[in-house]
Amino acid sequence: MALSLRLATLAVAIMLGGAAWAYPLKPGLWEMQTKMEAGDGALAQAMAAMEKQLAALPEGQRKMMEEMLAKQGVGITGLGADGVRMRHCLSPQMVAEEKLPFERQGEGCERTLVSRSDSEIRFTLSCREPPARGEGEVHFVNPGAYTSRFTLEMEYEGRQERIQGSSESRWLGDECGDIKPLE
Template identity: 35%
Template sequence: MKNALMKTRTVVPQLLCAAFLLAGSALAQAQNIKPGLWEIKMNPQLSPERQAAMAQAQQQLAQMPAEQRKMMEEMMAKAGVNANLATGAMTLKVCITAEQAALNQLPVSSQGNCKHQLERKGAQILNRFSCSEPELSGEGTTTLSSPEAYSSNMSTVSRAGGKTETLSVQSQGRWLSGDCGGIAPMKTSK
């Protein structure tokens, strides 16, 4: 039981980091998108080993006492995260303020120490990045289809415990509302 949850603990932060990097890629040219609440749906391509660990973790979550599971699900929902541990699919809600959109800066997670190289080619944004916390590098392409929608493909390589793992993530982002509700705005790099 512990082993599956521990394996899951390494991929969930990696997926969250990828989500913020994807959001950052898409929002880097913020004058082309609307500020407000965005939904990002991520679908990772997991290795068979990772899929098995995630499915086992999903089963363990289902076996938790109802009160403990509900508390965990509420905590994730408050942060705008909905994850299916069996498949690795994740839906993340992020808030972009009008000020962030006007600044045209890259919103990033406060976790990790990441450096980005962004290049804009028409409706596409190319993002190459490297992070030290967690140790992660990769590149992605985001295609803006409108001020309210984008799609993105990202490939990452993570290193932890002497192991290297490659993860590919496809995502779609869509604007939901000008009001972020209870979702806190993303942190913006300075």
Template identity: 40%
Template sequence: MKLHTALACLLLVAGAGTASAQNMKPGLWEISTQMKGSGQMGDAMAQAQKQMENLPPDQRKMMQDMMAKQGVQLGNNSGGGMTIKVCMTQEMVDRNEVGRQEPGCTHTYSQRTGNTMQFSYVCTKPPSSGEGQITFASPEAYNMKMTSTTTVQGAPQKIEMQNNGRWLGGDCGTIKPLAMPKK
């Protein structure tokens, strides 16, 4: 269970929270994620995806509804990845933040140089850290590469992640914005 918790936290922290909102449009964003992991993390990612695919339609809908209440929609992505939809408000853009900052996590962003920016993060629960680079194609698209290290059941695990974010439109529909921490 700790392994699944670590995986879920990593997805929320990294997938929905690492891109800086510099010059990004508010509205509905789709973030496609491809991950490669070592050891138990890699096995857990493959197992979680297989379990989601094998859920009966009513259970899959219940899981999707539960996540939608938290501002996240999951869908399958070609190549074994996942797709997350996130609603970004104008406040998030103005505060230069995309996703929810999880308790116990510290993010550091470098100054943007041209269309690229470096970042890093450190979290205490689960213990993890990572660094990466975001390349902005436009206010409606970005690419991110990141490497993370976490500890699961006493063993270090390494995860490589690639995200592609694209703006879908100004209307978020039924997807609610993620709750932002007070500054």
């Protein structure tokens, strides 16, 4: 389960991190639906096993995990075959500085801007833990919605594996509730 949670965290960091955007996003509570796919190798099997383990978590353990993540600025609202659904908060300061959550120093991934327009960012990335290389893009639909995708190549149990991910993010409202912005 630890590997798959690390992969889910890595996916979120990739989807939300990166260069500054040119589109004016709304501050407040956002929800992101992220889906990841890994071929048919050992990594895909590990991800499938993690989904089953998370789905079978007793209510008390699930609540503890959700509370821990909320303190870190992430609210998990769904885990399953359709991916991970989570909430995050963009503060007015983050919007003004064009920073997305999880965009922190030392996160383990370096993103290099390839191109940027008013509605799109393309980047390459290199991650240390787990070691991976890839590319991604973010498309800004409007101030209350954006989509993203990424592709990663990584070694897992001695084999080169490929992970593809995509996400859809939408603004839910001005108030973030218990989910604090990561600043």
